[in-house]
Amino acid sequence: xxxxxxxxxxxxxxxxxxxxxxxxxxxxxxxxxxxxxxxxxxxxxxxxxxxxxxxxxxxxxxxxxxxxxxxxxxxxxxxxxxxxxxxxxxxxxxxxxxxxxxxxxxxxxxxxxxxxxxxxxxxxxxxxxxxxxxxxxxxxxxxxxxxxxxxxxxxxxxxxxxxxxxxxxxxxxxxxxxxxxxxxxxxxxxxxxxxxxxxxxxxxxxxxxxxxxxxxxxxxxxxxxxxxxxxxxxxxxxxxxxxxxxxxxxxxxxxxxxxxxxxxxxxxxxxxxxxxxxxxxxxxxxxxxxxxxxxxxx
Amino acid sequence: xxxxxxxxxxxxxxxxxxxxxxxxxxxxxxxxxxxxxxxxxxxxxxxxxxxxxxxxxxxxxxxxxxxxxxxxxxxxxxxxxxxxxxxxxxxxxxxxxxxxxxxxxxxxxxxxxxxxxxxxxxxxxxxxxxxxxxxxxxxxxxxxxxxxxxxxxxxxxxxxxxxxxxxxxxxxxxxxxxxxxxxxxxxxxxxxxxxxxxxxxxxxxxxxxxxxxxxxxxxxxxxxxxxxxxxxxxxxxxxxxxxxxxxxxxxxxxxxxxxxxxxxxxxxxxxxxxxxxxxxxxxxxxxxxxxxxxxxxx
Numbered sequence: 004x005x006x007x008x009x010x011x012x013x014x015x016x017x018x019x020x021x022x023x024x025x026x027x028x029x030x031x032x033x034x035x036x037x038x039x040x041x042x043x044x045x046x047x048x049x050x051x052x053x054x055x056x057x058x059x060x061x062x063x064x065x066x067x068x069x070x071x072x073x074x075x076x077x078x079x080x081x082x083x084x085x086x087x088x089x090x091x092x093x094x095x096x097x098x099x100x101x102x103x104x105x106x107x108x109x110x111x112x113x114x115x116x117x118x119x120x121x122x123x124x125x126x127x128x129x130x131x132x133x134x135x136x137x138x139x140x141x142x143x144x145x146x147x148x149x150x151x152x153x154x155x156x157x158x159x160x161x162x163x164x165x166x167x168x169x170x171x172x173x174x175x176x177x178x179x180x181x182x183x184x185x186x187x188x189x190x191x192x193x194x195x196x197x198x199x200x201x202x203x204x205x206x207x208x209x210x211x212x213x214x215x216x217x218x219x220x221x222x223x224x225x226x227x228x229x230x231x232x233x234x235x236x237x238x239x240x241x242x243x244x245x246x247x248x249x250x251x252x253x254x255x256x257x258x259x260x261x262x263x264x265x266x267x268x269x270x271x272x273x274x275x276x277x278x279x280x281x282x283x284x285x286x287x288x289x290x291x292x293x294x295x296x297x298x299x300x301x
Numbered sequence: 302x303x304x305x306x307x308x309x310x311x312x313x314x315x316x317x318x319x320x321x322x323x324x325x326x327x328x329x330x331x332x333x334x335x336x337x338x339x340x341x342x343x344x345x346x347x348x349x350x351x352x353x354x355x356x357x358x359x360x361x362x363x364x365x366x367x368x369x370x371x372x373x374x375x376x377x378x379x380x381x382x383x384x385x386x387x388x389x390x391x392x393x394x395x396x397x398x399x400x401x402x403x404x405x406x407x408x409x410x411x412x413x414x415x416x417x418x419x420x421x422x423x424x425x426x427x428x429x430x431x432x433x434x435x436x437x438x439x440x441x442x443x444x445x446x447x448x449x450x451x452x453x454x455x456x457x458x459x460x461x462x463x464x465x466x467x468x469x470x471x472x473x474x475x476x477x478x479x480x481x482x483x484x485x486x487x488x489x490x491x492x493x494x495x496x497x498x499x500x501x502x503x504x505x506x507x508x509x510x511x512x513x514x515x516x517x518x519x520x521x522x523x524x525x526x527x528x529x530x531x532x533x534x535x536x537x538x539x540x541x542x543x544x545x546x547x548x549x550x551x552x553x554x555x556x557x558x559x560x561x562x563x564x565x566x567x568x569x570x571x572x573x574x575x576x577x578x579x580x581x582x583x584x585x586x587x588x589x590x591x592x593x594x595x596x597x598x599x
Binding site: 009011012013014016017018019020021023024056092093094095100101103104107115117118119120122123124125126127129131132133134135136137138139140159163165170229230265266268269272 | 314321399401405413416421437463527
């Protein structure tokens with residue numbers, strides 16, 4: 004039996020009782036390392052938090068292991084109980100459909116334990132989940148590569164009055180260019196995209212287009228570390244959000260469509276509207292925003 | 302402090318450790334009764350399951366209580382810790398944004414504990430969450446009321462190649478017509494929409510239109526009791542799914558858009574394609590489907 008267990012978003016205590024019971028039954032416990040450590044604010048040596056709570060040793064399964072060695076741990080799952088832990092929900096933003104397909108092809112029974120993922124926890128900002136259109140991913144641009152397929156999707160959503168969830172790039176264990184050329188394994192340091200960087204890239208692409216799906220004055224919501232104790236949610240225009248330091252990963256961004264009055268009421272709690280009128284310079288805006296965030300307990 | 306705690310989808314053990322710890326701190330524990338009992342397969346007397354596990358008495362808060370008496374329990378939350386339990390995620394399919402707004406207006410601090418909701422757990426069927434368009438709700442038609450705003454949304458999604466999650470109507474504690482006229486409180490028996498009924502209504506609306514956003518041959522996925530031990534997932538055309546008894550609530554339906562190869566591979570596990578060619582009559586189809594479901598452990 005292969006248990007694929009969602010860990011939720013914030014920290015080790017976001018696991019469900021059902022997930023915890025499943026882990027207790029397992030002989031081996033793997034955890035996908037793509038985004039997990041980053042999300043839980045842990046260093047690679049910080050696994051002990053989870054191991055102590057779950058009372059099992061955890062084997063980190065990085066991207067290579069999942070892609071190359073899945074057959075090994077699926078073979079184990081043919082004979083005994085194996086757990087595969089994933090941050091969020093097993094079928095959330097990072098999906099594990101391929102693992103399920105491989106397991107089923109090998110005749111391994113699969114049980115899924117669901118949990119929160121960014122795809123539903125994003126509801127915390129007050130924009131109703133059923134009023135979102137297609138989700139987009141924003142990848143890091145390079146000097147030679149500026150993929151912009153997200154633009155048309157955002158435009159479609161906004162034409163329909165729908166909100167757009169933008170998932171921001173995470174680069175963990177990317178091989179260095181040098182290592183690719185020489186065939187040795189060496190990795191780039193982990194990188195995650197900030198809300199500021201995402202907005203910069205969004206505006207860069209919009210400027211190259213004649214129509215404008217959005218501008219620097221378009222209302223957005225920036226969210227950092229959703230589900231954790233120090234999550235941060237700020238509503239404002241792209242221009243305003245670009246001035247804000249959202250701190251540690253992970254970040255994501257919502258571009259609003261048409262909003263309903265109840266949605267507006269919620270956004271107001273995350274907005275610094277009363278202050279903005281009085282702001283003259285960037286430094287002053289940042290200071291007032293800081294005060295406002297303190298007041299709102301953010 | 303008001304804790305709004307998601308209970309997840311399956312049963313009482315889908316609560317997170319964080320949610321359980323929050324309940325322990327609270328002087329009063331309310332549970333929204335709109336959909337909870339139905340989802341967890343409990344009768345109104347079946348609360349003791351939850352109370353035993355959570356080690357607290359639970360007060361059922363029905364729709365009237367939440368709407369009319371929210372100020373009472375928000376006043377309690379000004380002075381002490383109060384928990385409000387909701388099935389799924391606090392901002393999932395049934396949203397509690399209004400409660401958050403009222404709490405914040407009264408100066409009550411709010412903490413949200415996220416969990417799985419149908420909005421992300423639907424990923425279990427193998428259709429990628431980021432390829433869904435706007436979610437629609439399908440209400441029960443009456444003799445005089447056949448609202449069809451869902452049709453245009455499904456059409457928009459399908460034109461863009463996107464999948465559509467259809468949430469099906471739940472009627473709990475609806476006042477009877479007689480009680481509305483006489484001012485006495487009396488309620489209709491609870492009703493929930495089956496996948497079969499939803500498809501019947503979908504096809505009724507499509508027949509009245511010239512273009513067709515979908516037909517009885519459109520590929521869909523029917524899902525019942527997502528996240529529980531006896532969940533049922535079947536992929537097939539509307540016509541095929543209409544023949545299937547999905548059993549107890551809650552049901553939902555996905556109308557596919559364009560599918561990717563990996564999505565198709567997953568759908569194949571839920572499909573009875575090999576059998577369908579050989580089927581002559583409805584009874585035979587139902588029997589073969591039954592065998593197939595047994596084989597797949599559904």
